[in-house]
Amino acid sequence: MTKKCAGCGALLQSDDPKQAGYVDYKFYFDAAVCRRCFRIKNYGEYQVIDKNTNDYRKFFDIVKSKKELVLFLCDVLSLDDSINELNEFKGSVILVITKIDLLPKSVKQAKLKKYINENYDLNVKEIIFLSSKKNYNIDLLFKYINEYKKSEKVYLVGNTNAGKSTLINTLIKSFNTNFNSLITTSVSPATTLDFIEVKLNDSITLIDTPGIIDNNSFLYNEKPSTIKLISCRSEIKPRTYQMKPNQSIIIDKYARIDYLSDTKNSFTLYLSNDVKVRRININTNSYLKDLKLNSFNLDDNNDIVINGLCFCKITKKAKVNVYAKENVKVYNRKNLI
Ligand SMILES: Nc1nc2c(ncn2[C@@H]2O[C@H](COP(=O)(O)OP(=O)(O)OP(=O)(O)O)[C@@H](O)[C@H]2O)c(=O)[nH]1
Numbered sequence: 001m002t003k004k005c006a007g008c009g010a011l012l013q014s015d016d017p018k019q020a021g022y023v024d025y026k027f028y029f030d031a032a033v034c035r036r037c038f039r040i041k042n043y044g045e046y047q048v049i050d051k052n053t054n055d056y057r058k059f060f061d062i063v064k065s066k067k068e069l070v071l072f073l074c075d076v077l078s079l080d081d082s083i084n085e086l087n088e089f090k091g092s093v094i095l096v097i098t099k100i101d102l103l104p105k106s107v108k109q110a111k112l113k114k115y116i117n118e119n120y121d122l123n124v125k126e127i128i129f130l131s132s133k134k135n136y137n138i139d140l141l142f143k144y145i146n147e148y149k150k151s152e153k154v155y156l157v158g159n160t161n162a163g164k165s166t167l168i169n170t171l172i173k174s175f176n177t178n179f180n181s182l183i184t185t186s187v188s189p190a191t192t193l194d195f196i197e198v199k200l201n202d203s204i205t206l207i208d209t210p211g212i213i214d215n216n217s218f219l220y221n222e223k224p225s226t227i228k229l230i231s232c233r234s235e236i237k238p239r240t241y242q243m244k245p246n247q248s249i250i251i252d253k254y255a256r257i258d259y260l261s262d263t264k265n266s267f268t269l270y271l272s273n274d275v276k277v278r279r280i281n282i283n284t285n286s287y288l289k290d291l292k293l294n295s296f297n298l299d300d301n302n303d304i305v306i307n308g309l310c311f312c313k314i315t316k317k318a319k320v321n322v323y324a325k326e327n328v329k330v331y332n333r334k335n336l337i
Pocket residue numbers: 098099100101102130131132133134158159160161162163164165166167184185186187188189190191192193209210211212232233234
C-alpha cells in the first residue's frame with residue numbers, strides 16, 4: 001500500500017531517512033505526515049531534500065498544459081520578469097500577488113496594478129492582491145475561483161515561498177470549517193515536494209504544487225538561520241538615507257551599495273526589519289568589496305533589486321556599484337512603489 005504525506009505530498013517510505021517522505025516504520029500505518037513535515041511543524045527544523053531544481057520545475061510544466069483554472073502566485077517582494085511565464089498556461093490564469101501585508105500601508109494597490117500593467121503584457125482574467133496572514137481579499141479570491149473555474153480542479157503554481165500552501169490552508173479555514181488542512185508551510189524554500197489535492201467543497205479541489213527554485217535568489221543555498229533573518233515577517237519599515245557623494249550602504253554582511261554620483265540623493269531600502277544596515281565612507285572602507293560587482297548608471301525613479309534580499313528606491317539619477325554574492329541577480333527597474 002502506498003500513501004502520500006499530507007504535509008508535503010511525498011510518498012511515505014521507511015527506507016531512507018535522507019529522502020522525501022521518510023517515516024519510521026513503527027509509525028508508517030498511523031502517520032499522516034512524514035518525519036520532515038512533523039519536525040518543520042513542531043520544532044521549526046528544516047531538512048533539505050537533495051533534489052535538482054528541475055525536479056521542482058517539472059510540476060509547474062505539467063500544469064502548463066492543463067485546461068483548468070490556474071492561480072499563479074507571486075510574492076509582492078519578488079515581482080520580476082518570471083511572471084511573464086504565466087502567458088504559457090493553457091488554462092485561464094488569475095495572478096495572485098501575495099504577502100501584501102509586508103508593504104507599508106501607505107502603498108496603494110492601484111499603483112502596484114499600474115506598475116504591472118505598464119511593465120508586463122499578461123493574459124490574465126484578474127490580478128488580485130492578498131494576504132493569507134491577514135485574511136485580506138480571501139473572499140474576493142473565492143468569488144473569482146467560482147467565476148472562472150472550468151472544472152472542480154484549481155491549480156496553484158509559483159516560485160517557492162510565494163505562499164501557495166499557506167493560501168490553501170487559509171481558504172480551507174475560511175470555507176471548509178469541517179476540515180483541517182495539514183499542508184506544511186515554512187520560511188525555507190522547497191517545502192512542498194509533490195502535487196497535493198485538497199477538497200475545498202463539493203465543487204472545488206485545490207491542487208498545491210512544488211514551487212520553482214530560483215538559483216539567482218539570495219536565498220538559494222543559504223543556511224536556515226540566514227533565511228529566517230532576511231525573510232520579511234511583518235510590515236516593512238522603509239529606511240531612508242539622504243546619500244552624499246562617496247557614501248555607501250552596508251546591508252549586514254550580505255551586500256554593499258556604493259553611491260558614486262556627485263549630488264545628494266535619496267535611497268529608501270525595503271528589507272526585513274531584522275537586518276542591520278549602516279552607512280560608511282567609500283574611500284576609507286572596503287568592507288564586502290570582495291563580493292561580485294554590479295555597476296549601474298540609473299535614470300531617475302529607479303529601484304535597485306538584490307534578488308531575494310531587498311530593493312532600494314532611488315529618486316534621482318545615480319551611478320551606483322552594488323556588491324553581492326556571485327549567484328545573486330542584481331538589476332534595476334522603474335520604482336515599484
Ligand atoms: N507575511 C506573510 N507571510 C506569508 C503569507 N503567506 C505565506 N507567508 C509566509 O511565506 C512563507 C512561505 O509560505 P509557503 O506557503 O510555505 O510557500 P509555498 O509557496 O507553498 O512554498 P513551496 O512549498 O516551497 O513552493 C512562510 O513562512 C509563510 O508563513 C502572507 O500572506 N503574509
